[in-house]
Amino acid sequence: MTWLDTNRAYVLDMLVQHVRLAVPAIAISVLVAIVLGRIAWRWPRAGTVVLGIASLLYSVPALPLLIVIPVLLGIPLRSGLTLVVALAVYGTALLAGTAADAFRSVDPRVREAAEAMGYSRTGLFWKVDLPLAVPVLLSGIRVITVSTVSLVTIGALVGIPSLGNLLTDGFQRDIRAEIVVGVLGTMLLAIALDVLLVVAGALLTPWRERRPRRARATTASAVPAVEGAA
Amino acid sequence: MGIEFRDVGKTYPDGTVAVTGFSCSIPSHRTLALVGTSGSGKTTLMRMVNRMVEPTTGTVLIDDRDVHELEKVALRRSIGYVPQAGGLLPHRRVVDNVATVPVLTGTTRRAARTAALQLLELVGLDPALGKRYPAQLSGGQQQRVAVARALAADPNVLLMDEPFGAVDPIVRRDLQDQLVQLQAELGKTIVLVTHDIDEAFKLGDQVVILRTGGIVAQTGTPQEILAAPADDFVRDFVGIGRAERSLQTVDVDGRNIVVDGSGRPVGVLT
Amino acid sequence: MNLFGEALRWIGDGSHWGGPGGIDTRIVQHLWVTFAAVGIAAVLAIPLGVLIGHTGRGRLVVVALAGAVRAVPTLGLLTLLGLAIGIGVEAPLLALVALAFPSLLAGAYAGIEAADPGAVDAARAVGMSEWQVVTRVEVPLGASVLIGGIRAATLQVVATATLAAYISDTGLGRYLFSGLKSRDYAQMLAGALLVAALALLLDLLMAALQRASSPTQGKVPS
Numbered sequence: 020m021t022w023l024d025t026n027r028a029y030v031l032d033m034l035v036q037h038v039r040l041a042v043p044a045i046a047i048s049v050l051v052a053i054v055l056g057r058i059a060w061r062w063p064r065a066g067t068v069v070l071g072i073a074s075l076l077y078s079v080p081a082l083p084l085l086i087v088i089p090v091l092l093g094i095p096l097r098s099g100l101t102l103v104v105a106l107a108v109y110g111t112a113l114l115a116g117t118a119a120d121a122f123r124s125v126d127p128r129v130r131e132a133a134e135a136m137g138y139s140r141t142g143l144f145w146k147v148d149l150p151l152a153v154p155v156l157l158s159g160i161r162v163i164t165v166s167t168v169s170l171v172t173i174g175a176l177v178g179i180p181s182l183g184n185l186l187t188d189g190f191q192r193d194i195r196a197e198i199v200v201g202v203l204g205t206m207l208l209a210i211a212l213d214v215l216l217v218v219a220g221a222l223l224t225p226w227r228e229r230r231p232r233r234a235r236a237t238t239a240s241a242v243p244a245v246e247g248a249a
Numbered sequence: 250m251g252i253e254f255r256d257v258g259k260t261y262p263d264g265t266v267a268v269t270g271f272s273c274s275i276p277s278h279r280t281l282a283l284v285g286t287s288g289s290g291k292t293t294l295m296r297m298v299n300r301m302v303e304p305t306t307g308t309v310l311i312d313d314r315d316v317h318e319l320e321k322v323a324l325r326r327s328i329g330y331v332p333q334a335g336g337l338l339p340h341r342r343v344v345d346n347v348a349t350v351p352v353l354t355g356t357t358r359r360a361a362r363t364a365a366l367q368l369l370e371l372v373g374l375d376p377a378l379g380k381r382y383p384a385q386l387s388g389g390q391q392q393r394v395a396v397a398r399a400l401a402a403d404p405n406v407l408l409m410d411e412p413f414g415a416v417d418p419i420v421r422r423d424l425q426d427q428l429v430q431l432q433a434e435l436g437k438t439i440v441l442v443t444h445d446i447d448e449a450f451k452l453g454d455q456v457v458i459l460r461t462g463g464i465v466a467q468t469g470t471p472q473e474i475l476a477a478p479a480d481d482f483v484r485d486f487v488g489i490g491r492a493e494r495s496l497q498t499v500d501v502d503g504r505n506i507v508v509d510g511s512g513r514p515v516g517v518l519t
Numbered sequence: 520m521n522l523f524g525e526a527l528r529w530i531g532d533g534s535h536w537g538g539p540g541g542i543d544t545r546i547v548q549h550l551w552v553t554f555a556a557v558g559i560a561a562v563l564a565i566p567l568g569v570l571i572g573h574t575g576r577g578r579l580v581v582v583a584l585a586g587a588v589r590a591v592p593t594l595g596l597l598t599l600l601g602l603a604i605g606i607g608v609e610a611p612l613l614a615l616v617a618l619a620f621p622s623l624l625a626g627a628y629a630g631i632e633a634a635d636p637g638a639v640d641a642a643r644a645v646g647m648s649e650w651q652v653v654t655r656v657e658v659p660l661g662a663s664v665l666i667g668g669i670r671a672a673t674l675q676v677v678a679t680a681t682l683a684a685y686i687s688d689t690g691l692g693r694y695l696f697s698g699l700k701s702r703d704y705a706q707m708l709a710g711a712l713l714v715a716a717l718a719l720l721l722d723l724l725m726a727a728l729q730r731a732s733s734p735t736q737g738k739v740p741s
Contacts, residue, residue, distance in 0.1 A: 078722040080678030082695060083711030090522050090708060132336030135301055136350055137326030150340050165590045172592040177699060183594060190598035202595035209590040226340045226382040
């Protein structure tokens with residue numbers, strides 16, 4: 020860990036860069052996926068097309084996407100925006116189907132009763148559908164958060180700085196400690212964001228019956244697993 | 250005054266006919282029970298009152314006003330609605346469920362909650378249950394909450410969609426008794442949908458028995474229907490032939506004991 | 520947009536085909552490393568997944584572990600292994616095996632768990648051994664989900680195999696990296712399009728396979 024001691028500022032800088040790329044990409048994914056998921060839920064036929072395109076996009080590998088997007092949008096290859104767009108495309112593709120499932124998971128009896136009581140169309144969405152879709156939606160957001168944080172590292176290959184720089188730099192200069200710090204840093208960031216999401220989920224869904232035994236098991240096992248993988 | 254169905258029909262775009270040429274009216278402060286098997290269009294008819302379903306022909310009037318001329322959302326907020334089991338908002342505490350419509354129409358949350366707690370008491374629930382979420386209540390308690398919620402905005406009209414269909418028979422009888430008592434106090438105009446003829450007879454002042462396709466088999470008070478069933482369908486539906494409907498008295502030691510069709514004693518004639 | 524034209528012309532150029540660095544050779548390499556990685560991971564993960572699904576034991580631990588493995592950036596694993604094992608195909612192969620493992624495992628146990636408990640119970644009741652319950656009931660019933668896991672793993676691996684070229688001279692990723700170094704955008708884009716096309720093709724193929732194995736096709740001995 021002596022490498023970390025002498026390079027703390029650099030690592031911190033890369034961590035900040037990493038967050039700046041990952042968080043907007045995740046946020047855009049969530050917003051766009053909710054819109055697409057809602058469309059797919061509301062109009063199943065259009066939904067099949069939308070979700071089909073999404074899964075097609077998802078099968079385009081990330082690194083090539085980083086090269087195709089600048090060409091398509093006319094933005095510089097090494098711009099952070101390229102990576103954010105690429106990861107947002109990815110995240111959206113992965114999340115749109117889950118978002119549609121999330122809306123489908125809302126009990127139709129509840130929706131109907133709410134409508135009959137006099138919720139307006141927008142009220143129904145914001146006050147009933149969206150809050151009740153949170154549990155399923157959140158499970159999908161957790162998946163794309165982990166994958167997005169991990170994929171940000173690939174940006175280092177085309178010169179977009181993040182914790183991924185520790186991986187490429189460590190490889191080129193044969194400093195294993197640097198790579199280990201990069202890997203661990205990325206994983207810790209993913210876990211930190213995941214914990215945040217779980218907490219946010221618990222705060223947003225106080226009505227759900229908690230199964231404390233299971234919740235404890237997941238958080239407890241995540242930590243030793245990190246050590247094992249390192 | 251009251252609610253009037255004037256020659257209403259509903260044909261879905263795929264050609265399914267749910268209701269044809271249905272006419273019926275119920276005066277204010279009375280209960281209309283729509284009863285029939287599934288596919289009889291009873292729920293469709295009830296849903297026309299708050300415009301959850303738009304009739305393809307005819308009109309529905311509340312107090313002589315065509316509901317079609319009223320704004321949908323405002324209309325629904327002005328009508329109490331008791332859904333089938335599972336219609337409470339699972340993400341809202343019981344008290345907030347009851348306060349839903351008043352809050353939607355602009356009452357402050359605090360005032361709506363205070364009123365909601367009183368309503369819980371009115372339907373026979375401990376106000377302390379207000380803090381819970383619907384999933385933490387029994388099925389019977391949930392339906393009491395649903396009734397309280399429907400009453401929250403003090404509507405003149407209540408729509409009840411098989412409100413007690415999913416609870417066990419003992420609880421159902423309790424809930425029915427309570428509704429009878431509440432209705433005696435409050436005097437709402439109620440449209441009740443049920444597939445249970447006993448419930449229809451117990452709660453309805455006027456009962457409409459429907460056949461498949463929304464065709465009226467018979468309309469009348471429970472007494473009228475029992476006294477003169479229109480045809481075999483009605484006779485079968487109300488169970489005239491059933492043992493518990495054909496009662497007779499037998500003299501036992503000078504007292505008139507009532508026995509049913511299979512000879513089981515059910516009571517004493519006084 | 521004319522960059523796309525250049526890239527397509529680059530692919531169409533006969534001098535880029537044949538020989539040790541030719542497009543055909545690279546495609547074969549790319550597919551080889553993909554199938555090898557998925558194959559090795561499948562041999563390890565599927566029996567384990569079936570065992571977990573069948574017994575219901577160790578599920579939480581394995582699920583959490585698989586989740587943690589997903590969080591490992593593959594590039595990190597790749598570079599670490601590259602330094603440890605040296606430049607060659609072994610390091611990327613190992614990294615890709617690790618990448619494929621969680622999806623395969625999840626597919627296997629989810630498939631087995633998805634098998635109708637009634638059918639499983641009935642199979643025991645008619646006197647099947649545990650082995651027969653697994654091979655004749657649970658695996659055929661869960662085949663579609665299991666193959667879904669293989670599909671997900673294959674997709675991830677064929678995409679990520681592009682990275683292999685970062686530490687070894689293998690696969691289609693080579694065009695991306697050498698184009699990046701020499702600022703030859705046509706070559707880079709050509710490589711990107713080839714990988715994307717290959718991934719799409721493989722995924723469509725796997726999707727068809729998955730559909731064909733749907734349990735409603737019915738292979739359950741009654």
